[in-house]
Amino acid sequence: MRFPRPHTLSEIADLIGARYDxxxxxxxxxxxxxxxxxxxxxxxxxxxxxYDKALSSKATVILINKEVACPEGKALLLSDDPFRDFNALxxxxxxxxxxxxxIAPTAKIGSGTSLGPQVxxxxxxxxxxxxxxxxxAVIGAHCVLGDRVVVQSGTIVGxxxxxxxxxxxxxxxxxxxxxxxxxxxxxxxxLCTIDRGVTGDTTIGKGSKLDNQVHVGHxxxxxxxxxxxxxxxxxxxxxxxxxxxxxxxxGVTSAITxxxxxxxxxxxxxxxxxxxxKTYFGSPVEEARERLKELAxxxxxxxxxxxxxxx
Amino acid sequence: MRFPRPHTLSEIADLIGARYDxxxxxxxxxxxxxxxxxxxxxxxxxxxxxYDKALSSKATVILINKEVACPEGKALLLSDDPFRDFNALxxxxxxxxxxxxxIAPTAKIGSGTSLGPQVxxxxxxxxxxxxxxxxxAVIGAHCVLGDRVVVQSGTIVGxxxxxxxxxxxxxxxxxxxxxxxxxxxxxxxxLCTIDRGVTGDTTIGKGSKLDNQVHVGHxxxxxxxxxxxxxxxxxxxxxxxxxxxxxxxxGVTSAITxxxxxxxxxxxxxxxxxxxxKTYFGSPVEEARERLKELAxxxxxxxxxxxxxxx
Amino acid sequence: MRFPRPHTLSEIADLIGARYDxxxxxxxxxxxxxxxxxxxxxxxxxxxxxYDKALSSKATVILINKEVACPEGKALLLSDDPFRDFNALxxxxxxxxxxxxxIAPTAKIGSGTSLGPQVxxxxxxxxxxxxxxxxxAVIGAHCVLGDRVVVQSGTIVGxxxxxxxxxxxxxxxxxxxxxxxxxxxxxxxxLCTIDRGVTGDTTIGKGSKLDNQVHVGHxxxxxxxxxxxxxxxxxxxxxxxxxxxxxxxxGVTSAITxxxxxxxxxxxxxxxxxxxxKTYFGSPVEEARERLKELAxxxxxxxxxxxxxxx
Numbered sequence: 023m024r025f026p027r028p029h030t031l032s033e034i035a036d037l038i039g040a041r042y043d044x045x046x047x048x049x050x051x052x053x054x055x056x057x058x059x060x061x062x063x064x065x066x067x068x069x070x071x072x073y074d075k076a077l078s079s080k081a082t083v084i085l086i087n088k089e090v091a092c093p094e095g096k097a098l099l100l101s102d103d104p105f106r107d108f109n110a111l112x113x114x115x116x117x118x119x120x121x122x123x124x125i126a127p128t129a130k131i132g133s134g135t136s137l138g139p140q141v142x143x144x145x146x147x148x149x150x151x152x153x154x155x156x157x158x159a160v161i162g163a164h165c166v167l168g169d170r171v172v173v174q175s176g177t178i179v180g181x182x183x184x185x186x187x188x189x190x191x192x193x194x195x196x197x198x199x200x201x202x203x204x205x206x207x208x209x210x211x212x213l214c215t216i217d218r219g220v221t222g223d224t225t226i227g228k229g230s231k232l233d234n235q236v237h238v239g240h241x242x243x244x245x246x247x248x249x250x251x252x253x254x255x256x257x258x259x260x261x262x263x264x265x266x267x268x269x270x271x272x273g274v275t276s277a278i279t280x281x282x283x284x285x286x287x288x289x290x291x292x293x294x295x296x297x298x299x300k301t302y303f304g305s306p307v308e309e310a311r312e313r314l315k316e317l318a319x320x321x322x323x324x325x326x327x328x329x330x331x332x333x
Numbered sequence: 334m335r336f337p338r339p340h341t342l343s344e345i346a347d348l349i350g351a352r353y354d355x356x357x358x359x360x361x362x363x364x365x366x367x368x369x370x371x372x373x374x375x376x377x378x379x380x381x382x383x384y385d386k387a388l389s390s391k392a393t394v395i396l397i398n399k400e401v402a403c404p405e406g407k408a409l410l411l412s413d414d415p416f417r418d419f420n421a422l423x424x425x426x427x428x429x430x431x432x433x434x435x436i437a438p439t440a441k442i443g444s445g446t447s448l449g450p451q452v453x454x455x456x457x458x459x460x461x462x463x464x465x466x467x468x469x470a471v472i473g474a475h476c477v478l479g480d481r482v483v484v485q486s487g488t489i490v491g492x493x494x495x496x497x498x499x500x501x502x503x504x505x506x507x508x509x510x511x512x513x514x515x516x517x518x519x520x521x522x523x524l525c526t527i528d529r530g531v532t533g534d535t536t537i538g539k540g541s542k543l544d545n546q547v548h549v550g551h552x553x554x555x556x557x558x559x560x561x562x563x564x565x566x567x568x569x570x571x572x573x574x575x576x577x578x579x580x581x582x583x584g585v586t587s588a589i590t591x592x593x594x595x596x597x598x599x600x601x602x603x604x605x606x607x608x609x610x611k612t613y614f615g616s617p618v619e620e621a622r623e624r625l626k627e628l629a630x631x632x633x634x635x636x637x638x639x640x641x642x643x644x
Numbered sequence: 645m646r647f648p649r650p651h652t653l654s655e656i657a658d659l660i661g662a663r664y665d666x667x668x669x670x671x672x673x674x675x676x677x678x679x680x681x682x683x684x685x686x687x688x689x690x691x692x693x694x695y696d697k698a699l700s701s702k703a704t705v706i707l708i709n710k711e712v713a714c715p716e717g718k719a720l721l722l723s724d725d726p727f728r729d730f731n732a733l734x735x736x737x738x739x740x741x742x743x744x745x746x747i748a749p750t751a752k753i754g755s756g757t758s759l760g761p762q763v764x765x766x767x768x769x770x771x772x773x774x775x776x777x778x779x780x781a782v783i784g785a786h787c788v789l790g791d792r793v794v795v796q797s798g799t800i801v802g803x804x805x806x807x808x809x810x811x812x813x814x815x816x817x818x819x820x821x822x823x824x825x826x827x828x829x830x831x832x833x834x835l836c837t838i839d840r841g842v843t844g845d846t847t848i849g850k851g852s853k854l855d856n857q858v859h860v861g862h863x864x865x866x867x868x869x870x871x872x873x874x875x876x877x878x879x880x881x882x883x884x885x886x887x888x889x890x891x892x893x894x895g896v897t898s899a900i901t902x903x904x905x906x907x908x909x910x911x912x913x914x915x916x917x918x919x920x921x922k923t924y925f926g927s928p929v930e931e932a933r934e935r936l937k938e939l940a941x942x943x944x945x946x947x948x949x950x951x952x953x954x955x
Contacts (some may be wrong), residue, residue, distance in 0.1 A: 174804060192558055237545050501853040546857065
């Protein structure tokens with residue numbers, strides 16, 4: 023998330039009541055998750071396992087719950103609860119406001135675009151030209167749609183991330199202040215859910231087509247010209263490269279990469295990153311030809327066991 | 334379902350044109366399914382296989398299609414078609430009425446709660462304080478939401494049960510007159526469906542969080558602080574104890590129990606009750622470590638078969 | 645799709661700028677996909693693999709991209725891009741119009757039928773008597789519902805087909821101009837998606853019942869008195885005969901047939917046609933008893949491998 027204007031380290035520290043280590047005037051231009059941070063961004067980290075990753079990331083400001091040496095050219099925000107304070111920043115810069123109107127007056131809608139009955143378009147959403155948004159679809163606040171985008175009925179663009187921290191008194195939600203970006207010629211089926219980024223973007227690349235009832239998690243990036251069939255579920259922070267095909271009811275775990283041109287057969291459970299250009303099948307996933315060999319062998323297994331018992 | 338006031342056995346018998354066995358003034362306070370009945374309730378049974386279970390349940394009035402000895406302290410309603418007459422009672426005490434307004438005038442909505450555009454709230458629904466109901470969500474008649482409950486866009490709370498009796502001329506629906514109860518701090522993702530109880534409650538316990546596109550069947554009880562990931566489907570009459578985690582695309586068959594703290598990996602098919610405190614995987618389900626051993630063995634099976642053929 | 649009136653071969657050729665082979669006055673009454681064409685219909689074919697199938701189908705007019713001998717009693721429309729020209733015909737005879745009103749003035753709604761708040765009913769849709777359409781459901785243009793049909797909240801009847809042709813510059817959608825036909829006593833759960841036929845009908849037969857979050861693809865035909873449980877996904881061009889039961893989260897690939905009375909257990913992946921009267925399980929599908937034998941054998945496999953290593 024870009025801030026509307028750059029802020030200084032001391033301004034941000036004041037906002038959340040944190041101490042800081044670095045020049046008071048150190049510039050901060052936004053905030054983001056670790057896998058998509060850029061210089062000028064704040065990233066947060068609250069687990070020793072990820073301290074090094076956060077400190078050596080591209081983020082120039084690290085919101086952290088430990089006194090550490092400040093990396094050269096960076097700054098620290100010191101907090102007893104970085105998760106809480108990251109949420110506080112999200113809510114400060116992008117406060118949740120319940121939509122007051124079905125079509126927010128601050129939304130921008132391009133020429134030639136048609137909206138069906140009871141479509142909801144949230145504040146500051148931007149929809150390009152010649153799009154078709156079918157009845158009862160919801161385009162959430164701040165989401166961005168390119169030109170010729172189709173969103174079929176009832177689809178939700180910009181639901182909140184399913185991302186919780188376990189606290190002694192229950193689960194605490196990481197607030198979602200990011201966006202969904204649907205590039206030109208993206209087409210979504212009916213009753214899909216596309217979660218917004220936590221502070222970054224969930225992106226679906228130019229020309230990709232999703233069937234009905236597909237779920238895409240927060241901060242996931244889908245490339246160009248992908249085909250994703252019905253009832254497939256993709257978790258958060260996934261990277262799907264261009265021209266990938268996922269058939270129906272595939273599941274994809276979080277934070278993995280599926281290489282360019284991969285083809286994944288129906289009901290596969292993708293539990294790890296996959297190289298491009300190959301065909302996959304199974305739960306958990308394997309190369310399809312390996313999996314099919316195994317299945318052929320399994321079919322012979324009962325009679326093999328009978329034979330072995332006789333020996 | 335509690336009746337608005339207690340009725341006598343003879344009153345209820347008159348309503349459905351049934352004979353009765355027991356004191357005419359025997360008090361009846363409600364009706365329910367067999368697994369959640371309480372004293373004062375009517376339960377129905379129309380299959381010899383379940384006669385004993387119904388007669389010895391906590392229900393004090395049994396709507397039955399056979400002349401049997403009336404258990405001590407109980408009463409019988411004798412009907413040639415208990416299913417039809419149970420439906421007649423549901424429709425009498427909680428008749429279906431199509432919503433006349435998006436927000437029913439009889440609904441109670443707590444302070445600090447915000448409703449998005451085109452939210453539907455049915456008759457006699459109760460929503461607590463500081464809830465957020467996102468656009469296009471539907472909160473059905475008589476459903477009850479605690480405080481700080483979040484329902485994301487397009488989610489349906491209080492759909493009717495998928496429960497049919499096969500008749501010579503087709504499937505006959507068991508009418509749904511029960512409720513959904515979402516306790517404090519429950520959060521539901523976008524495009525979930527939570528079926529109401531047939532006459533009882535479908536309950537999601539305090540602090541539990543559901544991701545997008547989750548389905549929960551009628552009369553299911555989910556405990557506190559559970560996490561249920563996207564596209565998981567839970568059938569009716571399931572008991573999920575506290576702190577259970579179900580990952581994505583898990584399926585749960587009806588009328589089983591998942592013990593406290595169980596963790597179930599993605600795409601698992603839960604076909605039987607599971608002990609708490611363990612991790613599970615596979616379709617059908619097994620303990621994850623057993624299933625992973627089997628998968629490792631299966632991967633070696635094609636080459637093993639080659640070797641055995643050479644011998 | 646039936647045309648509003650019969651057209652001549654030369655009229656249609658003019659519409660799409662195609663040459664033709666056959667009598668100028670040759671009558672054309674409609675257009676359809678190859679598996680459901682009838683005499684009087686146009687079918688299109690653009691791949692050598694399917695030329696013979698299209699030419700010998702029941703269609704009497706073949707829109708084709710090759711000079712071939714015209715079959716006796718038929719006619720040809722010659723085009724460099726039959727897919728584009730088939731789309732042009734669909735858009736001519738059934739142009740997409742964004743709904744201008746929630747309930748189209750041209751829709752016909754039978755007596756005793758109730759529509760919930762924010763239901764959308766498209767142009768020329770026909771809904772029979774005594775139906776209940778719950779809140780936020782969408783009944784698309786031209787769709788036809790019989791009597792006593794139930795559509796629960798948020799369900800989309802008449803979404804567009806997921807059917808694309810790969811072009812050098814991206815995926816090109818086959819336009820959907822067909823219908824959904826729900827026969828008498830069909831009941832759909834909440835948040836289902838039923839795609840319309842491309843030019844033909846997607847049909848659900850009398851008395852069939854679908855649970856929540858079920859997906860049915862374009863041009864699929866489901867028979868009478870079928871039961872389809874939650875989160876099952878059925879691709880396009882499938883034939884499901886009468887009295888078939890599909891349990892939860894089943895997936896069905898396109899263009900296959902499931903025989904009468906088949907029972908398919910939860911999470912099964914149906915990758916081929918199935919004979920009726922049997923019970924199936926597994927991904928990919930097998931007869932349930934075979935699959936269960938294999939699963940029992942697989943459970944013994946790790947210890948078998950241990951033993952073999954010791955020998």
